[in-house]
Amino acid sequence: GENVEQHPSTLSVQEGDSAVIKCTYSDSASNYFPWYKQELGKGPQLIIDIRSNVGEKKDQRIAVTLNKTAKHFSLHITETQPEDSAVYFCAASNLNSGYALNFGKGTSLLVTP
Amino acid sequence: GAVVSQHPSRVICKSGTSVKIECRSLDFQATTMFWYRQFPKQSLMLMATSNEGSKATYEQGVEKDKFLINHASLTLSTLTVTSAHPEDSSFYICSARPIAAPGSSYNSPLHFGNGTRLTVT
Numbered sequence: 001g002e003n004v005e006q007h008p009s010t011l012s013v014q015e016g017d018s019a020v021i022k023c024t025y026s027d028s029a030s031n032y033f034p035w036y037k038q039e040l041g042k043g044p045q046l047i048i049d050i051r052s053n054v055g056e057k058k059d060q061r062i063a064v065t066l067n068k069t070a071k072h073f074s075l076h077i078t079e080t081q082p083e084d085s086a087v088y089f090c091a092a093s094n095l096n097s098g099y100a101l102n103f104g105k106g107t108s109l110l111v112t113p
Numbered sequence: 114g115a116v117v118s119q120h121p122s123r124v125i126c127k128s129g130t131s132v133k134i135e136c137r138s139l140d141f142q143a144t145t146m147f148w149y150r151q152f153p154k155q156s157l158m159l160m161a162t163s164n165e166g167s168k169a170t171y172e173q174g175v176e177k178d179k180f181l182i183n184h185a186s187l188t189l190s191t192l193t194v195t196s197a198h199p200e201d202s203s204f205y206i207c208s209a210r211p212i213a214a215p216g217s218s219y220n221s222p223l224h225f226g227n228g229t230r231l232t233v234t
Binding site for chain 1: 155
């Protein structure tokens, strides 16, 4: 089955700096890669996703890049703000798993003022 | 749009009792819903895939007789934890995927509820 590795597990940045979280996946059949933000005691919230037919997608301060050959994808947050502090999860899915999401272990991001 | 409502948000029950958790898609229909379990400071682990009108598909190691799933309509799936024990205490999260548009080669994004914190005493 699919195995998603995520790094780093914790990340601390100063407000205004950029944050980058990286994930790798094992199943070359995976074709959908979402990123979720989870605040304490809440469910994950989809913040951005990318499909295998594109290499990059951007939404304001958030961007995701995908390298299918290397089987890795990254989340980039620019101009970080304290409210960006949360746990971020990457995930991968494909038809073989019924498009269920396989999650990475999460990155706890702390943005300090 | 794409709101998933999960109820209750918190529940405390005694060992041996059963607890039902509801997951509703409020503004879309979903033929497939997924149930995840999350332990503190850990990732989300898929428990089962719930398909409307048919039996759920359980992941390896998840007891289907203990975690009963019913997906009776396109907007409602329920998870019942039967004969709960303290080790079942966890954060249970459901998710739902809107039905893809006709002709689409990709599935719609998955949206999550806000989870249910189950504590078994």
